[in-house]
Amino acid sequence: LEPGQIASLLQGKGLRVTPQRVAVMGVLSRRREHLSAEEVFEQVRQELPNISLATVYKALGELRRKGQIRALPVLGRLRFDLTSNPAHHHLVCEGCQRVVDVELGTLRWPEMPPEALMGFDILSVEVILRSICPDCREPSTRQPASNNLQEGAKL
Ligand SMILES: [Zn+2]
Ligand SMILES: [Zn+2]
Numbered sequence: 001l002e003p004g005q006i007a008s009l010l011q012g013k014g015l016r017v018t019p020q021r022v023a024v025m026g027v028l029s030r031r032r033e034h035l036s037a038e039e040v041f042e043q044v045r046q047e048l049p050n051i052s053l054a055t056v057y058k059a060l061g062e063l064r065r066k067g068q069i070r071a072l073p074v075l076g077r078l079r080f081d082l083t084s085n086p087a088h089h090h091l092v093c094e095g096c097q098r099v100v101d102v103e104l105g106t107l108r109w110p111e112m113p114p115e116a117l118m119g120f121d122i123l124s125v126e127v128i129l130r131s132i133c134p135d136c137r138e139p140s141t142r143q144p145a146s147n148n149l150q151e152g153a154k155l
Contacts, residue, residue, distance in 0.1 A: 001029040001084075009084060013066040023047045024059045025068065025082065034072060034079040034090075034099040074099050074128075089127040095136030102129065 001009075006025045007017045015021065027043040028035065035043065041056040060080060063069045071078040074092050079099050091100045 001025065001082075009068060013068060015062065015066055015068070018059075019048060020044075020051060020055055020059045021063065023051070024056060024063065028069060028080055028082050032101055034074075034081050034101075036077050036079050040080065072099060072128075087126075089129065091129045091131050091133075093133035093136055094130055095132055098133065100133075 003022050003026065006022050006029070009025070010017050010021055023044045024040060026047075027040055031043075037057055037060055038053070040060065041051070041053045044051055044056055060069065060071075064071055064080075067083055069080050070083055071080055072090065073079075074090075075094070075097050077097070085101070088101045088103055091102045092098075093100075
């Protein structure tokens with residue numbers, strides 16, 4: 001997204017346009033993989049060298065409350081995605097924990113008896129495909145996946 005598009009998305013939700021919010025949204029829109037708060041911070045810092053991690057957390061929280069971004073809990077860690085992206089599903093590598101968008105066309109909610117839904121109306125369906133990426137499948141080039149899994153379990 002261009003800064004101008006980000007500004008109008010923010011204004012549409014009644015959010016003040018600040019350099020911090022624009023930078024956070026910009027970083028999230030440029031990456032196909034979904035970043036954690038710490039990874040967003042590392043990227044935003046290249047544009048705004050004086051920004052703190054606390055400011056990035058605050059911006060992410062505000063954007064989330066206003067529905068501009070959503071948080072995907074993946075292996076104990078939140079990763080962020082823009083809600084302006086068209087509906088899609090996610091591939092999650094159980095080894096390195098990266099999260100990648102995947103287009104599966106229109107995936108239909110399976111037929112369920114209405115009583116199983118307990119009166120809830122389904123608005124959308126998101127599928128998380130737990131998987132192993134090609135990098136992690138090749139054992140000679142990476143750390144063993146079990147290290148990452150243990151780290152994830154601790155969080
Ligand atoms: Zn991987
Ligand atoms: Zn996504």
